[in-house]
Amino acid sequence: MRVAIDTEPGGTAPNEDWVAATASLALVLDGVSTAGLDTGCRHGVPWYVSQLGSRLVTALADPKESLPDGLATALEQVATLHPECDLANPGTPSATVAILRQREGFYDHLVLADSPIILEGPQDFTVITDLRVDDVLPDLRAEVEQYETHTEEHKEALQRFVTAQRQTRNTPSGYWVAAGSPTAAAHAIVGTTAAENVRSAAVLSDGTSRLVTEYGMATWAEVFATLRAGGPRALISNVREVEATDPTGRRWPRYKSGDDASVAFCQ
Numbered sequence: 001m002r003v004a005i006d007t008e009p010g011g012t013a014p015n016e017d018w019v020a021a022t023a024s025l026a027l028v029l030d031g032v033s034t035a036g037l038d039t040g041c042r043h044g045v046p047w048y049v050s051q052l053g054s055r056l057v058t059a060l061a062d063p064k065e066s067l068p069d070g071l072a073t074a075l076e077q078v079a080t081l082h083p084e085c086d087l088a089n090p091g092t093p094s095a096t097v098a099i100l101r102q103r104e105g106f107y108d109h110l111v112l113a114d115s116p117i118i119l120e121g122p123q124d125f126t127v128i129t130d131l132r133v134d135d136v137l138p139d140l141r142a143e144v145e146q147y148e149t150h151t152e153e154h155k156e157a158l159q160r161f162v163t164a165q166r167q168t169r170n171t172p173s174g175y176w177v178a179a180g181s182p183t184a185a186a187h188a189i190v191g192t193t194a195a196e197n198v199r200s201a202a203v204l205s206d207g208t209s210r211l212v213t214e215y216g217m218a219t220w221a222e223v224f225a226t227l228r229a230g231g232p233r234a235l236i237s238n239v240r241e242v243e244a245t246d247p248t249g250r251r252w253p254r255y256k257s258g259d260d261a262s263v264a265f266c267q
């Protein structure tokens with residue numbers, strides 16, 4: 001397959017998304033926000049996603065390695081890179097994972113948390129995503145969303161939300177993300193689609209997919225038309241233009257004005 005990628009930070013902070021592609025693989029990682037809270041790791045989220053991403057590419061270079069096994073291997077390897085950090089800290093750097101891999105006649109996918117893969121079929125679109133993270137702590141989430149993004153109240157509510165969310169992260173009653181232990185790999189959503197049912201595909205971070213799912217400012221058909229015409233850069237520009245019309249999150253309540261946005265467009 002032919003893959004075009006792009007990624008852009010949502011503001012002045014370093015990008016916590018990571019995207020990569022080969023001729024048979026596309027993957028997007030979205031580092032989970034720390035909201036300025038302690039993580040027990042001196043390396044930080046951008047380091048974590050780049051280390052995990054590059055090890056995933058290596059692990060999955062072997063076509064016989066399944067996507068969950070490759071993820072477990074990569075998670076284990078990254079954990080060994082920083083034994084001096086407190087990986088048992090509930091705020092240890094963590095990330096969503098979305099992987100699409102081509103093999104003869106099929107596409108395999110894996111998603112862990114809310115970075116979606118959208119498959120364009122002959123007739124319609126299939127959205128593959130893991131929204132378990134949205135089911136936890138709805139009251140604290142609602143509290144964050146009642147404040148505009150630039151306010152002190154928003155910052156404090158977000159920290160309360162993230163602190164509580166960390167207690168449910170990678171537990172059976174909560175949701176699963178890539179973090180300090182390989183166990184989360186077994187909780188990823190995986191599947192396979194016959195190649196004849198895939199015309200093209202987009203692997204996105206939620207900073208990009210929110211154009212459709214949160215803002216309602218495009219359909220998937222329009223997203224794919226944009227990708228065909230202008231590539232990933234044009235799609236990310238669309239997201240930023242929409243966000244610029246609502247800079248403080250009054251119309252579309254959110255965690256920050258602009259989120260890191262990534263795209264891998266697979267044709």
Ligand SMILES: [Zn+2]
Nearest residue numbers: 041043082085
């Ligand atoms: Zn560390």
